Amino acid sequence: MPVRDFDLAVIGSGPGGYRAAVLAALRGLSVAIVEKGDWGGTCLNRGCVPKKDWHHTAMLIAASHRLADRGVDGTWRADLMRAWRHQRRVVTTVRASYLDYMKRLGIRTFAGLGALRDPHTVQVNGGEIFTAEHVIVATGSVPFIPETLPRVEGRILTTDDLFDQPPPPGRRVAVVGSGVVGTEMAFILAMLGCEVLWLTHAEPLSRAGFSVPALKLLRQRLADLGVAARTRSRVQSARVTAQGVELTLPDGSVERVDWVLLGSGRRPCTAGLQLEAVGVATDAHGFVMVDEEQRTTVPHIFAIGDVANPAMTSNHALAEATVAVANIVAPGSRRRAPHAVPTLVYSALELARVGLNEDQAEAQGLESAVGFAAFEVNPAALAQDASEGFVRLVADADRGTLVGAEVVGAEASELIHLIARELSNPDALSSLARAFYNHPTRAEEFLNAVETLASKWGMQRQVFGDERDRIP
Ligand SMILES: Cc1cc2nc3c(=O)[nH]c(=O)nc-3n(C[C@H](O)[C@H](O)[C@H](O)COP(=O)(O)OP(=O)(O)OC[C@H]3O[C@@H](n4cnc5c(N)ncnc54)[C@H](O)[C@@H]3O)c2cc1C
Numbered sequence: 353m354p355v356r357d358f359d360l361a362v363i364g365s366g367p368g369g370y371r372a373a374v375l376a377a378l379r380g381l382s383v384a385i386v387e388k389g390d391w392g393g394t395c396l397n398r399g400c401v402p403k404k405d406w407h408h409t410a411m412l413i414a415a416s417h418r419l420a421d422r423g424v425d426g427t428w429r430a431d432l433m434r435a436w437r438h439q440r441r442v443v444t445t446v447r448a449s450y451l452d453y454m455k456r457l458g459i460r461t462f463a464g465l466g467a468l469r470d471p472h473t474v475q476v477n478g479g480e481i482f483t484a485e486h487v488i489v490a491t492g493s494v495p496f497i498p499e500t501l502p503r504v505e506g507r508i509l510t511t512d513d514l515f516d517q518p519p520p521p522g523r524r525v526a527v528v529g530s531g532v533v534g535t536e537m538a539f540i541l542a543m544l545g546c547e548v549l550w551l552t553h554a555e556p557l558s559r560a561g562f563s564v565p566a567l568k569l570l571r572q573r574l575a576d577l578g579v580a581a582r583t584r585s586r587v588q589s590a591r592v593t594a595q596g597v598e599l600t601l602p603d604g605s606v607e608r609v610d611w612v613l614l615g616s617g618r619r620p621c622t623a624g625l626q627l628e629a630v631g632v633a634t635d636a637h638g639f640v641m642v643d644e645e646q647r648t649t650v651p652h653i654f655a656i657g658d659v660a661n662p663a664m665t666s667n668h669a670l671a672e673a674t675v676a677v678a679n680i681v682a683p684g685s686r687r688r689a690p691h692a693v694p695t696l697v698y699s700a701l702e703l704a705r706v707g708l709n710e711d712q713a714e715a716q717g718l719e720s721a722v723g724f725a726a727f728e729v730n731p732a733a734l735a736q737d738a739s740e741g742f743v744r745l746v747a748d749a750d751r752g753t754l755v756g757a758e759v760v761g762a763e764a765s766e767l768i769h770l771i772a773r774e775l776s777n778p779d780a781l782s783s784l785a786r787a788f789y790n791h792p793t794r795a796e797e798f799l800n801a802v803e804t805l806a807s808k809w810g811m812q813r814q815v816f817g818d819e820r821d822r823i824p
């Protein structure tokens with residue numbers, strides 16, 4: 353067998369590529385990673401991380417509306433430019449720590465466009481060449497730009513543009529799209545002082561798999577804060593003028609805004625990789641096709657993250673990195689499990705879900721039972737003035753297993769982990785019921801939710817177990 357320069361070459365350094373490189377190095381593999389842009393990919397530089405930074409500020413401002421009742425007076429005003437600088441500092445700090453960690457692990461970094469010269473050879477920027485036993489393609493995605501809304505510097509922006517460059521002047525902003533980007537950024541920009549015109553075709557998040565009560569609650573909280581989607585308002589055309597942008601809507605009306613933020617979807621990024629030439633197949637939508645082990649049609653080449661999964665979340669990219677590296681080290685050892693990966697929306701409320709929702713459970717022929725508990729009278733939530741939201745546990749009543757969960761409200765993004773780690777446990781319900789919880793906390797609602805499975809669905813045995821069996 354020929355001796356190759358590296359055990360593994362990773363192309364792309366977003367959450368998928370970075371995590372794969374680190375995991376492989378920690379297992380003793382020699383690793384090279386290639387990045388054509390900013391180290392850390394979309395997630396770190398212009399996605400999850402800067403968004404999380406702004407979301408925190410937005411939540412503080414939203415919470416400040418309730419401070420007077422607590423005896424705290426005064427008003428807060430956000431400054432988008434200073435908020436922009438704050439997220440840059442966070443991003444730069446994290447990026448430096450990523451690079452430092454890769455260096456300490458002995459991962460070789462190559463800056464430039466990676467292309468596959470043959471199935472084991474990577475070329476960087478048309479120059480330097482190295483070989484690798486395995487390859488992971490983790491090249492992510494790029495924004496989709498509708499024909500009706502072409503990108504115009506300082507006027508019609510993608511989220512990449514917004515986080516890369518200081519925000520344009522002007523407060524009146526159109527946010528386009530009913531997906532996650534639209535739902536998060538309409539709220540965030542409104543709290544950060546913009547006058548937001550949120551233009552969508554459909555109701556926000558109508559395809560994201562959240563329950564009707566979850567979406568209703570989010571809509572209510574957004575409305576309380578003065579944010580509402582204008583549905584059936586897909587932009588028909590845009591005209592950039594000296595003053596801003598004029599948008600024509602389906603009813604013929606024209607809206608004038610200072611600038612536009614696009615949340616119109618993303619597409620897998622395979623440009624320049626030369627996948628076809630080495631036999632790596634893509635599907636009709638351009639995603640790299642992978643099997644249960646994250647292998648492409650060329651078995652030693654793997655693909656992970658946005659380039660291979662239409663779910664397009666960092667959570668999926670990170671999970672798939674784990675699966676790919678496990679299968680490089682021990683072929684066949686791990687299969688992808690997309691339902692076990694939590695998904696989150698960070699808007700006026702946090703929406704989190706993992707596993708199956710009721711419709712998906714029923715489609716799989718399961719007898720779904722729902723354990724529900726609201727934060728309405730939860731002492732911690734009331735003390736935080738954040739009592740909107742709930743916990744819903746979806747169980748299979750026949751087998752007595754936990755198959756999914758939804759958490760809505762403050763800290764949902766943290767709380768969902770308690771469920772995500774239980775999904776593969778056949779005794780998850782009794783595990784949740786027997787655990788001891790800190791009081792007063794929001795997590796206690798898991799206990800209440802699991803107990804409603806016992807009281808309303810007759811699942812006493814699955815929830816409480818047979819206590820006598822446990823007497824030592
Ligand atoms: C505004 C926004 C907010 C988001 N918030 C969240 C969130 O809160 N939580 C969440 O889970 N997800 C979030 N996402 C989605 C998340 O950012 C992506 O799912 C994630 O970044 C995908 O990771 P990845 O590793 O597949 O690719 P990416 O992060 O896109 O990284 C791919 C990298 O590959 C590089 N590259 C591409 N081609 C080549 C090549 N030929 N050679 C060398 N390098 C190459 C690119 O420059 C890029 O750096 C958000 C997305 C956006 C746009």
Ligand SMILES: NC(=O)c1ccc[n+]([C@@H]2O[C@H](COP(=O)([O-])OP(=O)(O)OC[C@H]3O[C@@H](n4cnc5c(N)ncnc54)[C@H](O)[C@@H]3O)[C@@H](O)[C@H]2O)c1
Nearest residue numbers: 498529530531532533534615616617618663664665696697
């Ligand atoms: N918290 C998170 O996990 C998170 C946050 C942000 C983004 N993301 C990921 O990033 C990806 C991109 O998010 P997104 O919200 O941009 O995409 P999306 O695919 O969820 O939504 C795209 C939106 O654009 C609209 N649209 C499409 N074509 C249009 C056109 N011609 N004119 C006007 N509107 C049009 C669609 O109707 C839809 O509302 C998603 O896959 C998402 O999962 C994840």
